[in-house]
Amino acid sequence: MSSTLSQMTNGSGFPKAAELIEITGTHALEASDRAIFNHLLQTAHDSGRLADPDAEWEISLAALRRASSRHESNDRLRESLRRLRRTDVKVTYISSRTGKRRTMESHLLEFTDTDDEESDSATLQFGIPKRLRLILARSNRWGRIRCEVVYAMTSKYAIALYEKLCLWANLDHCVRTMDIAEFRDMLGVPPGAYERGLDFERKVIDPAALEVNGLSDMSVRIEPQRRHTRAxxxxxxxxxxxxxxxxxxxxxxxxxxxxxxxxxxxxxKVEKVDATLQLPPPNGLRDP
Structure with missing residues (x-):
């Protein structure tokens, strides 16, 4: 099987390693954080230097900001970068030495270095942790992610679901049942949040399915399983x-x-407005 790094970005998106799609511990990240990280990851992948031990990258702050927000300030962008540096995620992979599953805890970005001035020429320099890049260099499973789809989404659960469906897109079997704890982990739902079934459907399942079905090139149907109606x-x-x-x-x-x-x-739920313009009678006269 060919490696993820040997794949080229094309009209279907850039190849994101399964190890990154399947990360856990992302509940502290917002939708904008996940979208920005995908943008940075695509930049690193397309450079052809993702596996280089000393690789670093540089990108325009304006281009990164405009892709994610209409705000002209870089403040929100810097907040997202800060969360990407500080959030601990768990990456599960197969050791090339022992063939056993291992889990590495890491940040998604090793460092960020930005210009202080707010100008169109300001840039972001960034690095991805070395051990994480070693895992990506050995990856041979991927899903093709469209950054424009991810940027269009406002729900972080929709982004997580979309990426997982992209990883599964070419499977012959397109139906899967999983334990609720596994599903929560897959979408990055915070521990203890939305424990009630109706809250979980309203705040997690419904927004995720709505945006995946409305904005991506994948469609999904999600059915919660209960042992009886009140369970x-x-x-x-x-x-x-x-x-x-x-x-x-x-x-x-x-x-x-x-x-x-x-x-x-x-x-x-968009209401159609009658755009017919009602003009007053001439000279202020009223109809009899």
């Missing part, structure tokens, strides 16, 4: 497929539209 959710069944035809074009068109009113459009 708690004990498992989740996922069914997914690639969009084609009108379904694919509709998602692409929505990504190109303004984010204003997007959630209402995705839910089908």
């Amino acid at each position: 708690s959710i004990h498992a989740i069944t996922l069914c997914w497929w690639r969009k084609q035809g009108d379904e694919f074009r509709a998602a692409m068109q929505e990504r190109n539209r303004s984010k204003v009113g997007r959630m209402a459009r995705l839910r089908g």
